[in-house]
Amino acid sequence: MPAAVRKFRRETSEISCCLKYLLFASNVVLWLSALLVLSVGIWAWSEKDMFRNITRLHYIALDPAFVLIILGGVTFLLGFMGSVGALRENTCLLAAYAVFLSVLLIAEIGFFAVAFVLKDKGWIKNQATEGLKAFIRHYREDADQQNLIDWIQEDWLQCCGIDGPKDWDSNNYFNCSSIAIGSREACGVPFSCCRRRPHEQIKNKQCGYDVRKDGYPVDRNIHERGCLRAGEDWLEAHLFCVAIWCVALLVLQMDQILTFKSCRS
Template identity: 35%
Template sequence: MSHQDTRPVVKYLLFVFNFLFWLFGIVLMGIGIWALVERESETSINSYVDFFTDPSIVLIVVGALAFILGFSGCVGALRENCVLLTIFYVSIAILFLIEVICGIMAFALKGKFEQEANDIVETSIMRYRQPGYEDLTNFIDFSQRTFECCGAASSYEDWTKNKYFNCTPSNPSLEKCGVPYSCCLNSNTEQEIINTQCGYNTQRLSVVEANDKIYTVGCVEALLDEIKTKSYIVGVTVIMVAAFQITGIVLAYVLCREIENEKERYEHSSRARLN
């Protein structure tokens, strides 16, 4: 098959690839903006911890990045614009390289990675139920129910860092020394009426006693255990994401090279006619 035959195939494959990527970015941004508007409060990002504990901002940033890259790839493919195509495949290649480096660092510096993750979870616990963090509160409850966990490194005792569940004598809250209902063993069951008081006074219990009422595994540990248990699913997902990115890089690079080769052939033939 000649270059003239393959170029349209590569062009429209790349367009479809980027159109889906572009739509994905719009969906993520839409969800993030909706969550941000719904909570009706100001957002302050002063550190990476602030960023990772604000799900709406994470969705908006990731969605915006996918939107920009998808748009560049779509327009670049349709208009056969090598500048936009180069921006697209170089950006995807940089992202892919960053992902590989982060994966290697997470494996090599496992202890440091777990500590950073625990810091993020602890900060999230402190912000639980605070005005402006409603989406974070929902995300924490969802995560604790899904992974059957409670708290960070110190498990359910970490909830004393939250002002509503703080175990100090001066805390006037009725939930003092308790944990959220999402830590309870029956929080995953579909009930018409949820017992939101099931975690009351559980911080005063020993691990053996608490085991009968709430989850006693920290959420970072539970997540890592889940990854180990379903390593084949994680592996397949990683391979699919990598294949998706590499496919985009190859298609954009090949199309760009074919466009440049076509320009060179046209210029060569124009010079030949003039001569």
């Protein structure tokens, strides 16, 4: 048989039926999940009217709605290429899917490697500090960012500020000088900084008022530890779980690439 005919037959041969539907099913789940995330992100941005007032966004990389849009959009595209490409046996879509997934895998490995190398050089700490500073400065200006930092301080890390409650002085509402303009929150902290009292069902939203004023009682009933140190402590305590999660993510992506290669063999 001529070599050209053999080559043509290899190029037009169907992929394994089992692997085809395995690749299709896994990417449909990914695609639908991404569609949900993307829809939530777009809805959140539309509620804030950000599509017409993008100038209101001060720190776009930290906006939860924007992060959901980017994450959902990239994952949606990836799931679409994988599911439709596998179902239709479209070599162009499958090739694009494999290339896209490989680029993501390489980028993630590079990110983890850089994070490991720079973990003791202060770069990651500086980035986290700048992000928290932006959150604090614009706390009252974006509901999503406000809810996120409240969750970090109250539910996740049980902390307050970057290095401590004094960092809330950089917010116009909580700055002690705002007493002159009538801010009731002046020289205070958000309610998420307060420690929950025993048997307290509903937290008092005014529990952080005046806690940074001179002469306030020593027991302020707020978290005195900063979120930066609390985050470092959390990462050290859960380092093994974080490592397992990262490895599982990389293995899952490698498995998708190997499945694609098996389909084409």
